[in-house]
Amino acid sequence: MSDDEDVLYVKKQKTIHYGSLEEQERARLSTAAVKSGDSDEEGGSSNTVQQASEVGNVNISDEYMELEEEMNRDRQALLEEFERRKRARQINVSTDDEEVKRNLRQLGEPICLFGEGPADRRSRLRDLLARLGEDAIKKKQEEEEERMQQEKDQETTWYHEGPEALQVARLWIASYSLPRAKQRLDEAHKEQELPEATRTARRQELQKKLQALSIYCSQIGDTRPISYCQFSPDSKLLATASWSGLCKVWSVPNCELTLTLRGHNCNVGAVVFRPNVVQDEKSPECALASCAADGSVKLWTMNSEEPLADVEGHAPHRVSRLAFHPSGRFLGTCCFDGSWRLWDLEQLEEVLHQEGHCKPSYCISFQIDGSVCATGGLDAFGRVWDLRTGRCVMFMEGHLKSLYGIDFSPNGYHIATGSEDNTCKIWDLRRRACLYTIPAHMNLISQVKYQHQGGKFVVTSSYDNTAKVWSNKTWQPLKTLSGHDGKVMCADVSPDSRFIATSSYDRTFKLWAPE
Structure with missing residues (x-):
């Protein structure tokens, strides 16, 4: 092998640049040593190359x-x-x-x-x-x-055989609801017989009142956020629930504290008045019901700060919302185990434990006749249940996120739902379809409520610190109720339509009335 071939061989091992002739000669001798060591182990070869690099001005490149x-x-x-x-x-x-x-x-x-x-x-x-x-x-x-x-499994409804008390309850609800349905339809026919001009004038007058709404009274209700509020059937009292575990009853419109209900040890989710009961301080009857995050449900009278009775069977699951049947005989509760339950206060037992939501059941509302009820869950679906047969008669699919509010219109067939997707949807029970979607707020909707007399407007409360009033016909915004410093957690309309109440994370509740 020639000298040139020697240099090429070294270049195959590493690229080497040489200085003077003397240094090149030294490098050639080192190259010969490298060739002779090819058969040696790898460590020896690398040592020889290192010795060659140390001879004079030798640069090694990895290019x-x-x-x-x-x-x-x-x-x-x-x-x-x-x-x-x-x-x-x-x-x-x-x-x-x-x-x-x-x-x-x-x-x-x-x-x-x-x-x-x-x-x-x-x-x-x-x-x-x-x-x-x-x-x-x-x-x-x-x-x-x-x-x-x-998705099919989500829509599948599981029915379980109930106790004998359930049959008694279903027959009673059927006999109770049919006359009320007839009465509601008769009133609707009379309303339709009125001249169009008269109905338009009434609607315009109501809209003017709603557009003039302002804060009538603002009251600090507790030391912690106020999670729920509801008017009594006679519109003279307002009940509030707080995360402190206390429920309070206030006079309307003076907002003076009349009763404090002590019994819950954690966040109270809701407190509701029982319908068709005289709100008398001397009456020993059950007048209110409340539920809390620890699964406790308590019944209260108006003459004591201590609970009348405990409704047991939910723990350890949270009970988020509850509602009385229009008759006042039954109590519906929403549980975080994915079920809702119906309690008969006369038979003093649970008559129905109904599954139907694949995530926690959150809110419930009874139709004015008492024949059906609607539930909304954190699975973004709503369901309408026939209390006389037990069947799910309508599946409300359309919201993108959890449902936090649901309410029946007094007309008996419209349902409003409020969701975490910031929208309020109006559903028609007759068509079993969504009629309209209101892009209502900039944050989740915590509650929706129809006007009790005629359902001419809807109130929505939201975590964007506002509540809004919407027209029933065109679903246009009539008034934005701004004034709370925190999330509005609940809203209600008084049965006489004089006031709207809102409760907030800022620990206050407010009454709104036309100026």
Whole structure:
């Protein structure tokens, strides 16, 4: 091997630059040593190269090795590309253009690119399958079938055999609700017989009053956020619930404290008045009910700060909301185990434990006749239940997030729902469909309430620190009630329509009335 070949050999090991002739000679001798040590182990060879680098002005560079590594990576990428193309040629793709488009859609790809023909589309699908695997479409189909099955399971309602007391309750509810339904329809017919001008004048007069709403009274209600408020049936009292565990009853419109209910040890979710009961301080009857986060439900009278009775059976699950049946005989509770329950206060037992939501059941409302009730859950769905048969007669699907408020209109067939997706939806029980979606607030809606007399307007409360009043016919905003410094957690309309009450995270409740 010549001297030039010696230098080339060293360049294959490392790129070396030499100085003077004497130094080149020394490097040549070192190179001979490197060649003679090729058969030695790797450590000895590296030591020889190190000795050669220490002779004079010798610089060592790794550029050649980096270039070789880059070439190896390019070579590997080319091999993988050739292998992918080979797999692509072996994949059978349908010649039906519609099926090709359907397969592309299943893979989440656009079904057509600009200027792309059927042949190009088939080639694109073939390349996708070569990259993702031939069974990619099958996997997507299986995922879609699993998702559809989950949705079907959500819509499936499980019915359980109830106690004998349930049959008694169902028969009683049927006999109670049918005359009330007839009365409601008669009143609706009379309303329709009125001249259009008269109805328009009444509606305009009501709208003027609503647009003139302002703060009538503001009261600090507790040391912690006030989570719920409700007027009594005679509109003379207002009950509030707080996260401190206390429930309080206030006079209206003076907002003077008349009674403090002590019994809960944690956040109280709701307190409601029992209908058709005289709110008398001397009456020993159950007048209110409340629920808390620890699963406790308590019944109260107006003459004692201590609870009349405990409704047991929910713990340890949270009870978020509760409502009385229009008759006052039954109490409905929403539990975080995904169920809602119906309690018969005359038979003193739970007559119905109904599952139906795949996440916690949060809110409940009874129709004015007492024949059906509606529940909303954190699964973003609402359901309407026939209390006379036990069947789910309507499935309300449309909200994107959890439902926090639900209420029946006095007309008996409209339902309003408020959701975490910041919208309020109006549903028609007759059509079993959503009539209108109100983009109501900038944050979640905590409560929705219809006007008790005629349902001419709807009030929504929200975590954007406001409550709003909406027209029933056109669903246009009539008034924004701004004044709270924190999230508005609940709202209610007095049965005589004189006041609107709101309770807030800022520990206050406010009464709103026309100026």
